[in-house]
Amino acid sequence: MKIDPTSSKDLSAQIAAAIRDAIVSGAMPVDERLPSEAELAEQFDVSRSTVREALKRLAAQSLIRTQRGATGGAFVNRLRYADAYSQQITTSTLLLSMNAVSFETACEARYALERACAPLSASRRTPDHLATMRVEIHRQGQPGLTDEAFCASDVAFHRALVDGAGNPVLSYQLAGAVEAMQPLMNMITFTARSRERIIALHGGIADAIEAQDGGAADAALVELAEYTVELARSVFEARAVKG
Amino acid sequence: MKIDPTSSKDLSAQIAAAIRDAIVSGAMPVDERLPSEAELAEQFDVSRSTVREALKRLAAQSLIRTQRGATGGAFVNRLRYADAYSQQITTSTLLLSMNAVSFETACEARYALERACAPLSASRRTPDHLATMRVEIHRQGQPGLTDEAFCASDVAFHRALVDGAGNPVLSYQLAGAVEAMQPLMNMITFTARSRERIIALHGGIADAIEAQDGGAADAALVELAEYTVELARSVFEARAVKG
DNA sequence: CAATTTTCATTTGTCAGACAATTAAAAGTC
């Protein structure tokens, strides 16, 4: 691991990159202990503060974890799906909000990805997934539910649909797409009528998944996607007239 | 922004979380300048080193950028797709390698997601996308190509297919899935015969996309997915016998 | 006055050294 003194980047960024490469390439296996901060400082010929800043960068990406004490230190962290989820959601949320992605674009991406899961979910879903979907549908029908709670339940419903595919890689990829949409969905006011329609479509999806009919699930998802876009358009138009 | 002194987490982690929340919630708009390190240290009642460690964490997630000099400081960074891509690829690669995801699972996820893009790509692809696909197919047919170069070209081909959908959110989501597969694909030895078959299937996909026939593209992708899994199985079996 | 150069203040980047907090192993004690 060497450092280029003529590079324009910070020393701590270079050191972080060097260690990151070692981890990503597999040269440092999971749970391997890194040299202590003092040793790293000596190896890279920098101060301990600089090493610490580099390590904090890696910790922010869940690449390492640190532990105090005699046998402590920095260890290569096994990246868990839960860690990856939360990073994915943060990143997706910022991408959507900072780059002014249109509701249509985000919606299209989300439903395209969900449709990819639907046939797999139809053939593999467990009773647990079905139960979750039914519970969320029931929750969505309860009166007095806020728009935010309705959207949160919607996310939970779709998570169950995606998880039903039994492919953790798909679940991970979809988590960002579905959850990052929630702030956008929260901007929509759901009337009693539109909720009724959405709940009916959810019911159709659940039925299709239960019947292990991938085609029907896909068709219901297409209908839901179209209705969501239509709903968003009418809500935004109404707002434009008012404002 | 306040800090809980009884929390188990590091001060720098708490400070990073507080600033991160402010950014993600939209309270701090893009390009807004954060207080200087000295001011932040005073506000949070910690030392400058601790503040710096917090800022490096945020920098690692591309949430802020820093600049030296009189008018310098830390600024809220507009998260660009390119930044998100690279993070996504790092994360996906580690997830696959560290959690021992099977080739079948990763492959299934990848092709399921790509199939979601195919119909959109068929209807929206530009001549540029088609040209890239053709160029990569030609490259794949050249003799003397290493397995790594063949896989890299394969990634480029599929990137063009995905980008053809004209949906940056989809491209972002897929980047991780496709590129993270490359190390797994690199483990496969491609014989002249299997390359020929893959190139033919790529040609079929390109033809379908050019003809704007989403159904044909989907069918070709399914065939490619099946062939890839089959190929991997035979390669791994041969290796098991040898070793 | 206009253009250029110099100075200066601000801010991040890096370093050195110190001490506190934590933790497990080693040593000591009953």
Add this chain to the structure above:
DNA sequence: GACTTTTAATTGTCTGACAAATGAAAATTG
């Protein structure tokens, strides 16, 4: 042997200092 104390190693935090970069203000020059 079981329990307690000590100790060494390691990360977490603080302080103070200086270097490097950089734009703004001031001084200089034509």
